Amino acid sequence: MNINFTGDNNQIDKNSVIPVYYQLARIIERDIFEGRLKPGDAIPPENELVRRYGISRMTVRRAIAELINSGLVYTQKGKGTFVAKPQLENMVFELGDFHEEIKKRGMKPGIKLLGTKIVRADELLAKKLEIPLNTTCLYLRLLISANDEPLIFENKYMVYTKKKPILELELKDPSLANFSNLVAAHGESFPVVSKMVLHASVVTEEEAEVLGVKLNTPVFVVEQTLYDSMRRPVGWGKSVFRGDRFKFTSYVGWTKYGE
Amino acid sequence: MNINFTGDNNQIDKNSVIPVYYQLARIIERDIFEGRLKPGDAIPPENELVRRYGISRMTVRRAIAELINSGLVYTQKGKGTFVAKPQLENMVFELGDFHEEIKKRGMKPGIKLLGTKIVRADELLAKKLEIPLNTTCLYLRLLISANDEPLIFENKYMVYTKKKPILELELKDPSLANFSNLVAAHGESFPVVSKMVLHASVVTEEEAEVLGVKLNTPVFVVEQTLYDSMRRPVGWGKSVFRGDRFKFTSYVGWTKYGE
């Protein structure tokens, strides 16, 4: 085994403000990214790292724990710690808070309340919210825009609780554009789980009109169901995203850990 | 402070095969899920847990580290450790290995090689792969099906390396349906990063024919670019997923940590 394995410049400064475990994790990470350690290779045994850097084993283990956590290495009891293969097979798309996303892009976000209505649950809604037919529900329609261009058309339902009606005024609070916050503000239930289903579709006539796009424009349709801690559905909504304005980008791989 | 805070049945068995840190993490987790600790509440200080359960502080810290890792709690130096709010604002969709996914659903996966061609990079491809115009590239077209129903139509490009031509026979290896494995097998470069972009669209005429669907059928289009360790693009592809057969479902929230 090469004693210069981690490179001559990879020393640990125990007096640094940077934690020792962090320094060690970066050293090993660099060995991997720069090819001195390849997928399947064993990294030096913990006791070897203890000797080499004059640090305690718990500190070494904390460094390795960070690397395990980031997916760079894995351990096998009794055998050693090995460099993982890059895992590229899963892509992950994130859909965040659009109010924030739009602002981040330097645009002016807009939330327009197209209307609220008290409705009675039809078959679909009763099924989605697991409530009896004709249960009184609150129905909201929202239009989200950036620089006055309509982007998302949202239809949201929740069981109606007389105590806290939603006033048009309240929608001025942008945090209520978030369905979860809205449900929490309206009812006494507190959503702790969100289920989302993403479909590819084309606009309906109504959606085309609201969004100001042509018929047959492709759209993403996102169905969101919120559940409380008892796993009861407390809200259901359908959001239509203009396909000509949205795309979801995702990076997977080792580099995301390289920062 | 209530000494029965964690419940009377929440004792730690130090002789159990179950690690102490794991038992403690589950106890605290249960306190959160069952409402004894609510978002924003402080969990007992580390030294209190040390005293209460007669275990060392490092073990307590390991338990807390697990909870931090799962997003259930967060720490504030000098103040304490607090229960986090459920984070529902981001949805995450995963798109995995379809060969596996189809098998998991008890269906018969099929990969059909519609053709390979040596092509010269046009403007789009040159841009995507960051190569000069007219560079020789390998072009593959694949049709992925389940129970003989076409589901995904894939077009993939990579810089042509004479050394390792792709034979039709090789495609029999289902792992090569994975673009990353394919590029690794063909070239000498090793993809370590994958960028994917998800679009909502409608089928083109050609896609409609290959997939056996009507014109204007909504589809998901996934653009994938693979990069090697030097951040050079080594492969680019466009996959068309039938919108009437695919939807992406995602759960976000606390329950995913409750297992």
Next chain:
DNA sequence: TAGTGGTCTAGACCACAGT
């Protein structure tokens, strides 16, 4: 000042893998 979490040490015993 007292209490909190953050880091680190120098041991210990264990289970598992390979010889």
Next chain:
DNA sequence: CTGTGGTCTAGACCACTAC
């Protein structure tokens, strides 16, 4: 058997927070 990672202890000193 030796060497590996997995768990755990009983201290220590530090920086930050709040009073």
